[in-house]
Amino acid sequence: MVIKHKVSECQEHILVNDEEHGEILCAKCGRVIQDKTEEAGAEWRSFENQPDRGRTGDGTCLSKHDMGLATIISRSNKDVTGKPLSVGMKNTIERLRMWDNRSQAYSAGDRNLRQAFSQLLSLKEKLGLSDAVIEKTAYIYRKAHEKKITRGRPISAFLCATLYAACRETETPRTLKEISKSSMVKVKQINKCYRILVERFDLRMPLVDPIVCVSRIANKAGVSEKTKREAANILKEYERKETTAGKSPMVVAATAVYIATLKNNDGFTQRDIAQAANVTEVAIRNRTASIRCAIGLA
Template identity: 25%
Template sequence: MASLTCPRHPDAHLVEDHRAGDIICPECGVVVGDRLVDVGTEWRSFSNERSGTDPSRVGAPENPILGTGDLSTSIMVGFGASESSQGLANAQRKNTNNTERQLNQALGIIRDMSERIHLTRPIQDSAAKVFKQILDSKALRGRSNEAQAAACLYFACRKEGVPRTFKEICAVSRVSKRDIGKCFKLILKTLETSIEQITSADFMSRFCGNLNLHVSVQAAATRIAKKAVELDLVAGRSPISIAAAAIYMASQASTEKRSAKEIGEIAGAAEQTVRQTYKLLLPRVRELFPQEFKFDTPIEQLPSS
């Protein structure tokens, strides 16, 4: 944390957003760092107790997801047991080993993907719990372990209020967006749950931070996107496309201009998609900007596409 500073406000005291896993400058809203590490101890110290043993040194804690401490019944067979009993015991051992192996593999995949896109530990744990539920239900039998793990991670991000795009999850996995999407729909159906719809506002802070845009540009882009939806200008467009187009419009009107290509690369949207969505906003552009916005480029001189 001490080595991180805002390029615009080097003396600013940075703020930690533990939910999103970001380190933010409170002066301009720029995301300075995108991964937090918990430096606190993971165990209590019992140094004042009289016992000569140190209770804090007991090894790794039991992982409740793996279920190694459960009270399930194991089938044991002794000498002279019938063939049916032996077969039942063998089948149980095989099934248990396969389940544990599949679960361990998935937890490793979730951890690896999370680290590559800087997701916090609570999100990893949430994804792991969802995978365990899905594995026990056998609802996704036949789907690849990686597709299931990726879908669980996407679900956990949505559930925790820090959504990532399908393209971002695809970028750190070896499965297609189509496969992840199918698994995600099955997860919703199996868990009999629903999650809040994502909006362009969910991505605005991260996209603008990665583009190094001032908080005033972010505020304008957020307002543009929200107003565009209210006016029904972007029907059928994804929240990501709307967010990208709004950022493009706000930046072009400010001193911190960013191209549609730059924004598309950050948002995971095609440059042409950003431009097409932007063109849908132009006819009502005067209604979209907040009144207090300070224009560097007048509305009349904004790009036509």
């Protein structure tokens, strides 16, 4: 920082702020104008000699059973100066770690949340979900847990039901079959818990837009960008002339992608698109005729 400042001793000083030594001095004559200046910024240093100099942990989030507010005792048996602890102190710290771990899930409700949210993080990685969907899932599950709706029901099945509800509310294209396959829970169990969830909370789920599913199916099948745009145009034309309510959005989107590949001669079969969309070939075949008739394709 260079500042021009006029004083009586010198016609013009060019002041330089030396932040390392805490001094303000003149760049011309070298005179120290002020020493022991205070640093107004944040104190950035690490007491553990690590590149991460952050003083705080992760923020609070609903997807952790303790919402991220629990204490964490480090596994390194060293004091603040970096010296190793004595044998007696190591035993004391180890007992503190044990009781700290036990106290975080003392009640049955805490253990329920701990098991459910550990499975939720696993599903997040398998399904490639965003943090917003995970937080919404944790919010719905916590509300159901408070009202004791989860009591007597499988944790995995109810968690998958809340995850599917969160995907529907955030318009994330994930089907029950995909969630069932990733969680190893039967679709019938998830359906049962989902119906209970919708009835108890009186949820109003928005309709899934098939256009949202087009990009996912096309990327998985490996079709070109031109075909994606063509499939989106087909869906817009189909929605304008005929309602898509009551029809599976994934099937409608897969059918639009298949028709677009036929128009562009990409060489994809119904089986390729069906496997990418995780639907049957018969469903695509049946929907192809109705879409062709609606938009006027031969």
